[in-house]
Amino acid sequence: MRQIEFFDTTLRDGEQSPGVALNVEEKLQIARQLEKLGVDIIEAGFPITSPGDFQAVSLIAEKVRDTKIAGLARAEVQDIERAWEALKKAESPRIHTFIATSPIHMQYKLRKTKEQVLEHTKMAVELAKSKVSDVEFSAEDASRSEVDFLAQVFSLAIKSGATVLNIPDTVGYAVPDEFAEFVKAIMTKTEGIEKVKVSVHCHNDLGLAVANSLAAVKAGIQQIECAVNGLGERAGNAALEELAMALYTRKDQYMAQSRIVTREITKTSRLVSRLSGMSVQHNKSIVGKNAFAHEAGIHQDGVLKERSTYEIISPEMIGLDMNTIVLGKHSGRHALRKSLDDLGIDIGEERFQKLFEDFKVLAEKKKVVTSSDLFSLADVHELEEELTIDYWQVVTGNNLKPTATIGLQHKNGEEKEELIKAAYGDGPVAAAYKAIDKIVGIDGELLHYNLQAIDSGEDSQGEVNVTVKFREHIVAGRGISTDIIEASVKAYLQAVNRALGKGWVMVKKR
């Protein structure tokens, strides 16, 4: 069996998804989970882009010791120096430098000739190599590049010290058979290819990112770049969980294995979804809510007789629904601890006590606390948010103007009266959002609002996802509650807190 390395770019390309803005602590939390998931390399960020990105890469490099940590850099001196500064403390650092090689990108974006791109490649890889032994070089828009030129660039990158060569399908233009042939041609024409690992990085613009990556595995590559839940620029990157389960389920086809601990998949997916504010579509492969649900009678009959009639993967394999104890308001700490253990949710004692309190509050409102509820409770991050809900109240009806009164608390304990406002709106949620806007002193433009039940049944909790524009910045937020208005307020407030954290808005001084 060949070994395929998983290079996870959730924290870099994934964070380039419009509306996703993770703070430093959230990135560390995700990196720690990626380590448990068994990824081989975590691309922790692009250090030159902002002080926050730099800080996140530095912190992850310092704290996450069992996984290689990569930082991205353009083929520019200042980017590589900055990436190295951020990666210095890593146990196994990798500098990932890149430059575009397609005619379109070279002519219009870089405004560089082929010779200049070759010069930048040599300079960047040599400089990176003078800092770290592990250097990845990517040819951006490789799949639209001329094969012979790309092989020339890659041959030079190897001579200059690259250890990994990455072939990105940057705009998701490739189709599987063609991409496999392209990869094979590059591998044949590049001098010294046997000394390095070959990687692919596929985007999903035509919905083919996973298919193209798998075609490249058959063509002989050693590394796949991917992101949890398929997050990433535009339509996203190849989804990590789909690649891992395809390799596992169809080893007969790929003759390859990975280090991914599949039981950690569900937990990782939910954590990323929660912190990024990007919900997973219900029919998404592997991690979608319906991925293991059987609705049709003939299917249900088949599954009841023999699961493998309609299930090619068991839910347990991805860490789903392993909760055998029914949890409710009469359950105690042992039952909760056992259920968390069964789901692979590993939390320390102090956090467990807090989770137990939250569990009791929820169990008062719901008959049964489900695995989905436990994942949500455990995902509630412990970061101190700048603003939290003190109370909320809405008045609505078909014959009156919906009104909301919102009271917030500031972490610095600002005067309470200043953080209470009332507003009208077209509906109770709009009214609540206007009241929050009044408190913060800015108009958020609600671009997207989605409400869904996290489980089936009358007492399921509601999950609200929003995307909000504050001036030119777009931020996502998510809220979960047994009350849909409260879930809506929580989601909006999370977006506000993220914008506050980034310094894009400030609580108005009165």
Ligand SMILES: CC(=O)SCCNC(=O)CCNC(=O)[C@H](O)C(C)(C)COP(=O)(O)OP(=O)(O)OC[C@H]1O[C@@H](n2cnc3c(N)ncnc32)[C@H](O)[C@@H]1OP(=O)(O)O
């Ligand atoms: C395919 C990918 O996903 S690549 C990664 C994309 N990710 C990002 O862009 C992350 C966020 N980016 C940023 O914060 C900013 O773009 C920065 C900090 C990287 C650069 O900001 P600025 O210096 O203001 O430049 P700006 O973004 O406007 O333009 C990019 C410049 O980099 C150049 N460039 C782009 N890629 C490369 C590269 N790989 N190597 C060298 N130069 C490059 C462009 O040609 C342009 O140069 P120009 O100013 O001479 O025209």
Ligand SMILES: CC(C)C(=O)C(=O)O
């Ligand atoms: C930097 C490279 C790997 C990239 O993100 C792309 O080409 O999509």
